[in-house]
Amino acid sequence: MQTLRRPKLRDQAAEQIKRYIVSNRLGPGDRLPTETQLAESLGVSRLSVREATKALEFLGIVESKTGVGLSVGRIDMERVTEHLGFHTGLLDVDPQQLIDSRVILETGVLPQVARNMARDPAIATELRALAERFRVARDLKSWIELDIRFHRTLLEASGLQPLVAFGDLLHLFFQRFRESVKRAEWQVGIESHRRLVEWLAAGRVADASRELRQHIESHKERLP
Amino acid sequence: MQTLRRPKLRDQAAEQIKRYIVSNRLGPGDRLPTETQLAESLGVSRLSVREATKALEFLGIVESKTGVGLSVGRIDMERVTEHLGFHTGLLDVDPQQLIDSRVILETGVLPQVARNMARDPAIATELRALAERFRVARDLKSWIELDIRFHRTLLEASGLQPLVAFGDLLHLFFQRFRESVKRAEWQVGIESHRRLVEWLAAGRVADASRELRQHIESHKERLP
DNA sequence: CCGGTCTGATTGTCTGATAAATTACCAGCC
DNA sequence: GGCTGGTAATTTATCAGACAATCAGACCGG
Numbered sequence A, B: 001m002q003t004l005r006r007p008k009l010r011d012q013a014a015e016q017i018k019r020y021i022v023s024n025r026l027g028p029g030d031r032l033p034t035e036t037q038l039a040e041s042l043g044v045s046r047l048s049v050r051e052a053t054k055a056l057e058f059l060g061i062v063e064s065k066t067g068v069g070l071s072v073g074r075i076d077m078e079r080v081t082e083h084l085g086f087h088t089g090l091l092d093v094d095p096q097q098l099i100d101s102r103v104i105l106e107t108g109v110l111p112q113v114a115r116n117m118a119r120d121p122a123i124a125t126e127l128r129a130l131a132e133r134f135r136v137a138r139d140l141k142s143w144i145e146l147d148i149r150f151h152r153t154l155l156e157a158s159g160l161q162p163l164v165a166f167g168d169l170l171h172l173f174f175q176r177f178r179e180s181v182k183r184a185e186w187q188v189g190i191e192s193h194r195r196l197v198e199w200l201a202a203g204r205v206a207d208a209s210r211e212l213r214q215h216i217e218s219h220k221e222r223l224p
Numbered sequence C: 001c002c003g004g005t006c007t008g009a010t011t012g013t014c015t016g017a018t019a020a021a022t023t024a025c026c027a028g029c030c
Numbered sequence D: 001g002g003c004t005g006g007t008a009a010t011t012t013a014t015c016a017g018a019c020a021a022t023c024a025g026a027c028c029g030g
Helices: A009-023 A035-042 A046-059 A077-085 A095-119 A121-136 A140-156 A161-178 A183-201 A205-222 B009-023 B035-042 B046-059 B077-085 B095-119 B121-133 B140-156 B161-178 B183-201 B205-222
Strands: A062-065 A069-072 B062-065 B069-072
Touching (some): A035 A046, A095 A121, A095 A140, A095 A161, A095 B161, A121 A140, A121 A183, A140 A161, A140 A183, A183 A205, B009 B035, B009 B046, B095 B140, B095 B205, B121 B140, B121 B183
Antiparallel strands (some): A062 A069, B062 B069
């Protein structure tokens, strides 16, 4: 049986507003009618319009400024991951798949990274500096923080913003079992990061790939 | 200069509610306090709480049922992409980066796909069938639909759900210049898809990679 | 031309009320 | 006992009206 449900006014309102945007071919920054006008033309109270616009605002689809009005917003992936981020642990993704995804993502960018490195020495410098700092990491927390930072920098070095955003998302889900890193394993990690940078700096992408894959896949051993 | 802004009550409320969820380790389906209780404990009116929860509901973070109350929702990427989908064309992601990201993502899964293919012949069958259907695509719309379906199936064949979701997201942003595919280019695309499947079925991942990379990067020629 | 002020428009927030949906409970019947 | 039906309580959904906060632009004096 199909559970039938009266569609909520605010959802309809949101739908109409979205339709209004596309059918009028509005782009970021373009003005929308005021709340009162929207309420009138949609035949609902201002409150319902309000709940709709506030929800859309959360997604970045519209912007509202006090004393000014509504306008079409500028959406980006980071905004989405920001709101979704906290949801870690609610979303049950298979850890195995998470690891495999990371391997593909991060080894995938290595050729690109190596190319950029050859052009801009600053990249290698930054990664080396990060790799060095692993030595002085005292507690697990700062070690993990560094690790995240290192891998993010690696992705950034590819210059591909969408992949960075996706990497952030994966990391959030990853944290769950990240904390199970044993102290003994730090040492391995430290060396691994260093070697990775050197392979890349030398332009030996295949070796870097192998190194990185092993590094990430080492998490698999800690899975239940 | 930092533009200072009075934080809006509903945003703070939303933040608090999110914090409540994590700090109490609530999972999907768990109950939340009623709107009235939330309003009291947060020291704001019920309206502000309402706008916050409605926004969170849009994102799928909470669920509300009339006569029952609020509960933690089950978030998934599809829900987000659904709302974001209409926004196509508003986004300003560098198209070049979009293409490069796709190349990395899709070529990255090929080894995995080839492995799964060797184990399960049904995968090759499905991809072949899709590749064949390109021949009979009459108009641009159905051609694009097929193309999306093909690439999605390819990602699915890797068995890595996070990458499928990410692929969907990329495709949304992609559609903008997808429509500029010229009729003459269909033919190339048709053959390209077919060859890709055959390389994969033969386990020749490197050749498949090259094929796919060319296929996707052909979009670059149409960039401004 | 410049700076300050005033004003109208618009969103932000509150209060209080009613409608609709769901659940819990209880009486009554077989 | 177990089931049925109805009723009350709880909770969200929606409305109306009001006032405060904020901002853009007009207006004005120097």
